[in-house]
Amino acid sequence: MSTENRVEEARAGGLAVRVRGAAAEAAAEAVAALAADGVPAALASGDSTLWGPDAADLAAVRLGWLGLPRGSRELLPELSRLAAANRAAGLDRVVLAGMGGSSLAPEVIAATRGAELTVLDTTDPAQVRAATADRLHRTVLVVSSKSGGTVETDSHRRVFEKAFADAGIDPAERIVVVTDPGSPLAELAAERGYRTFLADPDVGGRYSALSAFGLVPTALAGVDAAALLDEAAALAESLSAGKDNPALLLGAALGAAGRDKAALAAPTPVGLGDWIEQLVAESTGKQGTGVLPVVVEGVNAPGFRDAPDTLPVSCSEAGPAPDGDALVQVTGPLGAQFLAWEYATAIAGRLLGIDPFDQPNVQESKDNTKALLERAGTGPLPAGEPLFTEGAVQVHASGAAPRAGDLAGLLRGLLDAVPERGYLAVMAYLDRLGDAPTAGLRPGLAAATGAQVTFGWGPRFLHSTGQYHKGGPAAGVFLQITADSAEDLEIPGRPYGLARLQLAQALGDFGALDSRERPAVRLHLTDRAAGLEQLRRAVGSLEGVSR
Missing domain, CATH: 3.40.50.10490 (Glucose-6-phosphate isomerase like protein; domain 1)
Structure with missing residues (x-):
């Protein structure tokens, strides 16, 4: 078979990844080498040494995302009770104040599952003012920050606290906090009586889609969080395998194709390209190397092409994925896509020789x-x-x-x-x-x-x-x-x-x-x-x- 016509495919847990052309040959070689080195099983078990000695200490406290399809289920009973109480009180509008990993995944989840969620990840005064002016008496604000000190999110909290107080509403009845244990935000929330969900501190922000950061705001907005975790759990069983592992094939394509850009066309899940953009760019863009995601409007948009520097990637929830010039097609439910892209990014980091968990700049x-x-x-x-x-x-x-x-x-x-x-x-x-x-x-x-x-x-x-x-x-x-x-x-x-x-x-x-x-x-x-x-x-x- 010629390189041009070569196709590599892997399917498991409802997710399918298909790679074709020269990218397929490079990905197949990388998968074979990774499997021979025992990398898939080592990553699935949380081996922090996979990215070299300089990255080991940070990786040791950044691999908690691997266990989220199971561990995050502990959140579901409390989330279900709070969502029901909010509905009974007539609180049917959820505003999320968060940046990066605290906002991008929830925005994708809500849009894909048809739930209304107002996301504030801006410092533009007109956009923030509009959010405070819309149905304030029916609004719950989720303040979401891993560090607890994000300046944009802190500003949103302050603005909404004043808006609630000015309207005669007790902020403690409307503000829900998501943060890491011991953060300044956790301390403030305890002082003011805000309902608080503490996230797993061993999960980095951009890998937190299936953690409290992704689930709390979307479950309060009406999303079935258990279904999302079920989708991820179905894929998790394949992550230790050297073959029939679609997440491994995806990571091999990203890291071994020799292209420093990936054009992303992802009409469904809605907004997934923006989430992938943060995950891949922030994880790989360092030490003068990396893969730059280029989110395009569709497979026929300018920039979505097979080029020496660009790997065209299309995503969809249900196959076949939109094709065009796509050399990589990723098809499957949202929960599986989240976990697959996180795993693939970690694999690409190893292939590129960088630490996928830090963000030094x-x-x-x-x-x-x-x-x-x-x-x-x-x-x-x-x-x-x-x-x-x-x-x-x-x-x-x-x-x-x-x-x-x-x-x-x-x-x-x-x-x-x-x-x-x-x-x-x-x-x-x-x-x-x-x-x-x-x-x-x-x-x-x-x-x-x-x-x-x-x-x-x-x-x-x-x-x-x-x-x-x-x-x-x-x-x-x-x-x-x-x-x-x-x-x-x-x-x-x-x-x-x-x-x-x-x-x-x-x-x-x-x-x-x-x-x-x-x-x-x-x-x-x-x-x-x-x-x-x-x-x-x-x-x-x-x-x-x-x-």
Whole structure:
């Protein structure tokens, strides 16, 4: 059989993984080598030495996700009682305040299972204000943070506490906390009488889909958590096997195909691509290596292609998966997909020679944000003078960024600056709901260049691809979008509001990119609607960039 026509398949526990073409040959060789070394059984049993001596200590306290399909069942009776009590009290709206691993999996679970869940993973004042204004008397707030100190989540808690109190509602009757034992949030919750679910501390945030972080908000929103765990448990039995192990085949394809990007088309489960993006990018993007997930709009979208640097992957709950140019197809229920992708990411980490459980560069932008706020005090943030202003768009650039005299020329220069096998990252610090059309910039830019283009909402992406941007290959070019807010929103107990925090987060990350001499441009919209329309027209004017 020719390499082009080769196909490798593995099925177990309701999940099927199919790999074809050159990726199939590389994956098959990697599976054979991993099986010969006893890696599948070692990983399934929680062997923390699989990623080398430097990673062993951290891995020893980050492998608890393997036992979640069984262990998380302990949560179900209490969750069922609380959900029933909420329904009886007329509390039928659930808002989740969380970032990264605390928000992405719950959002996928709720959307896929048809449950209403309002997710706050933003510092945009308009989006947060809208959440507090919607059916507050019927709202339960889940405050979810592994560390217990996440600045965005702490801000959301403070805003909602005030909103509840102003409405004559006791926050202790409406706030549910999910955190690790001993965290500052756990201590605060005990002091204030908030209902608290303590998560397994041996599970990292991005591996926590089947833990309390994934189950508490979604079970309160009406999802059948037991069914989700059943789906994962059905797959778990295959994880120790060297063959008929679809999660192993998936990890081998990711880690051995020789491609540093994976284009993800995942119409179902709904939003799964965004969850995979964090898991894979934050786990593998370090030491100058990694696999960058590129979430696309479908198998026919720009960027979903078989290319030397890109592995096209399609996902679906029920087969056959959408095909297009997909070299990897993953088909199965959501619970199994969560566990399979976690296992596959750990396998890919071993093949790439990195620690899949640390995130050494995530803290940098957080520290930059804190320092900016402290240095500025109550004065203006150091946003710098724009290179030029065109209509409602102010243009700022890093030292390594291209220069131009107009917006369209600057965008052309930015696309030209993307190196071979590089990528352009669009990072929008805007309202994910009110400014949702901004996401349409990704396919437009991707159609104008042969390079891959990612899109992330800030500061949400800082807990996701932000690690890859700074720790992965030095091949990124960055387009950051910020905007004035019509009205700020006070954060009780803090000397700044959400709009100021949002801009500080953008400037902090921009500084981290500039310090690495990454080409980066910041477009600041003095009027959101007018500025976005200008930007859409400029993107539409771009011609293809030869590579």
